[in-house]
Amino acid sequence: MIKTREKKIYFYIFAATLVISCLIGSVSIFSRMVIEVKADKLLTDAIALADRADMSSISTADLKIINEKYKEAYILIRKPQLFAAYKNFDDQSRAIKKILQQYDQVASGNGAFEPDSFIYINYLLNRRKSGSYLGIYTALVFLAMAAVSGATLLLTKSEN
């Protein structure tokens, strides 16, 4: 009787930790492998274009392309990563609120992204990256818990 209850408990712990690990892991890996790579590329392209052109004589067409790339990158990373919410009360989030206040207006059409916007958008991207790393490590911890509970479940079964 006790063994049966124990087995159930081990099974529930195994299932719950595995599900949590999969959920957190998939969200964080998607952010790391897709969103951040795309945003990184857009920012690199924009900065390369700004570097190639002499800033004093940069053409309107180039400025437009830079603006579009910054805008696309900004929209991609505008929603915070699961583990890097902008609401959190830390030193970084205070600076980020100022960036969001300004760039939400710019991205909605009230102005244009300046070539030096790279610094601020990259700041957002770095926060997102640290959030997705934290997510991946958390998923690994839950996966380890699932492995331990799974192994214990198997051991309990083999003892019977």
Next chain:
Amino acid sequence: MKKLICMIFVIFMIASCTQTPKEIIAPLMKIDNTGSVTKVIVEFSIYNDTSSVVFIDYSGEMTFKTVDGKELFKKDFKIPKIFPYTTETAVVESELSPDKLAILAEASQIEKTELDKKSVIEDVFITEQMISLDKISVKKSDIKDVLKGK
């Protein structure tokens, strides 16, 4: 077990709903006595404390009253957009009859001689209790959709 899962689900649902802000920030009043009728202009701000929800067409009815609850006027207001972490201001203007103006002047400690002058009394401090917002209607949109122009 099923009850526990349902409870957790309901708690998550309630926690994930964005509340509509109703807190009034920095209300100010201006009394314009330059025309044939006296106008009272009330300004107040609303702050969007969310990180990724845009409040679109935030509208409602503002009641302006004295601290002890005497109603002075009611007027509709509308704020087109409030982006995350920003404060937007609504301006409401109304004409005021001489008797209501006298009540307002007394409540706001404005001298009667000031009111008799043909002038504009700017930036009169009023407390949050003098304004109440009702019939609030707002459309909540995701920031990404707004920025993409959807």
